[in-house]
Amino acid sequence: MPAPRKKAAVPAVSVPPSRPDRLDTRVLEALVGYNARRAWLTVSTVFAERMAVYGLKQVDFSVLSLLAHNPGATSRQLCATLDILPPNLVSLISAMDSRGLIERRPHPYDGRAIGLYLTPAGESLVHEAERTVVELEAEASAKLTARERETLIRLLQKIYH
Amino acid sequence: MPAPRKKAAVPAVSVPPSRPDRLDTRVLEALVGYNARRAWLTVSTVFAERMAVYGLKQVDFSVLSLLAHNPGATSRQLCATLDILPPNLVSLISAMDSRGLIERRPHPYDGRAIGLYLTPAGESLVHEAERTVVELEAEASAKLTARERETLIRLLQKIYH
DNA sequence: TATTGTTATACTCTATAACTATA
DNA sequence: TATAGTTATAGAGTATAACAATA
Numbered sequence: 001m002p003a004p005r006k007k008a009a010v011p012a013v014s015v016p017p018s019r020p021d022r023l024d025t026r027v028l029e030a031l032v033g034y035n036a037r038r039a040w041l042t043v044s045t046v047f048a049e050r051m052a053v054y055g056l057k058q059v060d061f062s063v064l065s066l067l068a069h070n071p072g073a074t075s076r077q078l079c080a081t082l083d084i085l086p087p088n089l090v091s092l093i094s095a096m097d098s099r100g101l102i103e104r105r106p107h108p109y110d111g112r113a114i115g116l117y118l119t120p121a122g123e124s125l126v127h128e129a130e131r132t133v134v135e136l137e138a139e140a141s142a143k144l145t146a147r148e149r150e151t152l153i154r155l156l157q158k159i160y161h
Numbered sequence: 162m163p164a165p166r167k168k169a170a171v172p173a174v175s176v177p178p179s180r181p182d183r184l185d186t187r188v189l190e191a192l193v194g195y196n197a198r199r200a201w202l203t204v205s206t207v208f209a210e211r212m213a214v215y216g217l218k219q220v221d222f223s224v225l226s227l228l229a230h231n232p233g234a235t236s237r238q239l240c241a242t243l244d245i246l247p248p249n250l251v252s253l254i255s256a257m258d259s260r261g262l263i264e265r266r267p268h269p270y271d272g273r274a275i276g277l278y279l280t281p282a283g284e285s286l287v288h289e290a291e292r293t294v295v296e297l298e299a300e301a302s303a304k305l306t307a308r309e310r311e312t313l314i315r316l317l318q319k320i321y322h
Numbered sequence: 323t324a325t326t327g328t329t330a331t332a333c334t335c336t337a338t339a340a341c342t343a344t345a
Numbered sequence: 346t347a348t349a350g351t352t353a354t355a356g357a358g359t360a361t362a363a364c365a366a367t368a
Contacts, residue, residue: 023231023242028223031294032302032310033204035317040197041244042321047194059335062189070184076349081184083202088336090351112344112349133192141193143319149193152316156196158304159313160203220358237326249359251328273326273367325368335358345348 032159043140050136054129055099059084059092061133064118064126067102072115074107101125193320204301211297215290216260220245220253222294225279225287228263233276235268262286 028034047058056064062082067073075093079086093116096102101122107113118126141149189195208219217225223243228234236254240247254277257263262283268274279287302310 021238021241023227023234023238025227025242027226027230027291029318030314031298032314032317033201033208033219033298034223035314035321036197036201036204038244039317039320040194040201043194043197058194062195065188066184066186069188073184074349075351077182077184080182081186083199085337086350087338087352087354107349110345110349114350130188137192137194141320144316148316148319151312152320153191153193153196155305155309155313155316156193156200157190158309159200159302160196218357235326236328246360247327248329248331248361268326271326271368275327323368326366327364328366329362329364331361333358333360335356337356338354339352340354341352342350343348344350345346 036156036159043137046136046140047133050132051129054125054132056125056129060096061126061129063089063092063096064101064122065130067116067118068123068126068130071117072105074113074115076113078116096122197317197320204298207297207301208294211293212290215286215293217286217290221257222287222290224250224253224257225262225283226291228277228279229284229287229291232278233266235274235276237274239277257283 044058051057051061059082063078066078066081070077075086075089078084079089093102093104097104100119103117103119104114105117107115141152144152205219212218212222220243224239227239227242231238236247236250239245240250254263254265258265261280264278264280265275266278268276302313305313
């Protein structure tokens with residue numbers, strides 16, 4: 001807390017007379033959900049700008065990065081891991097296939113499944129993209145020390161793990 | 162970090178043979194953006210369930226809570242504070258007006274602006290909703306100590322402030 | 323000329339139902 | 346019967362352009 005100002009007996013007065021552009025957000029800012037969303041929004045804005053160069057959206061990057069470290073993963077696995085629904089992954093995968101970033105190979109022993117693999121072009125792109133993401137993350141969390149950043153990530157994971 | 166396992170020389174082997182439902186997400190989980198989004202998603206799911214009782218979405222709650230502590234705030238101020246675009250607030254405000262939760266009064270000295278105020282019904286609803294949100298937040302962050310929760314919020318704010 | 327609130331509209335994201343082919 | 350991938354489609358969320366009234 002920046003200054004335990006005794007709650008200032010919240011003025012029963014209306015806002016208009018002074019009308020500062022800053023509203024009292026103390027209640028919302030006491031919520032994990034609100035703060036997590038705002039922080040994500042900030043980071044994701046920078047993310048979107050930097051990734052536009054590669055023609056990648058956030059979910060595209062997630063998929064490519066997962067495939068880089070999990071070659072042969074299936075759509076179903078990607079959906080389960082990233083918490084997205086199968087129908088919404090189809091066009092995404094199909095587009096990256098058309099771009100020559102990934103390729104689909106029939107699964108060795110399950111005729112229904114399709115293994116997804118990065119092409120050399122995909123490998124190369126994801127390698128550059130991952131480097132940019134690391135840079136961008138460092139900028140976005142520039143106000144945090146390395147130790148604070150680790151703590152932040154650890155605590156966030158405690159929420160959703 | 163749970164165990165600095167020397168990166169295990171990431172198996173160049175494909176996934177299919179074993180095919181565990183858990184993919185290697187270490188790269189993504191090292192990113193603030195990814196973790197903030199996942200954590201928010203978790204909290205917001207619980208939030209949506211609990212707030213459905215009151216017929217409120219997250220943004221509705223934010224607006225009502227802001228009006229509770231900033232009576233007479235204008236649409237423009239709500240938009241600036243919550244980072245939403247004016248056209249997208251219109252139907253939202255209008256719906257809450259129809260529900261009798263808020264009322265619009267002409268601004269005392271700016272004929273363009275409209276001051277927004279909670280009705281008694283709105284006050285009552287937001288009071289109950291805020292109590293439920295506090296409960297829900299406690300549940301969602303049950304794996305954190307009170308001190309960790311404070312730290313988490315403080316660090317998230319450092320990202321977006 | 324700039325700002326508040328508004329309409330209309332488009333685009334993206336997310337969700338549901340139903341189909342096919344394999345298991 | 347259940348699962349992987351797919352199609353079509355609906356709904357929610359977010360974005361831009363343009364306008365009237367007021368400053």
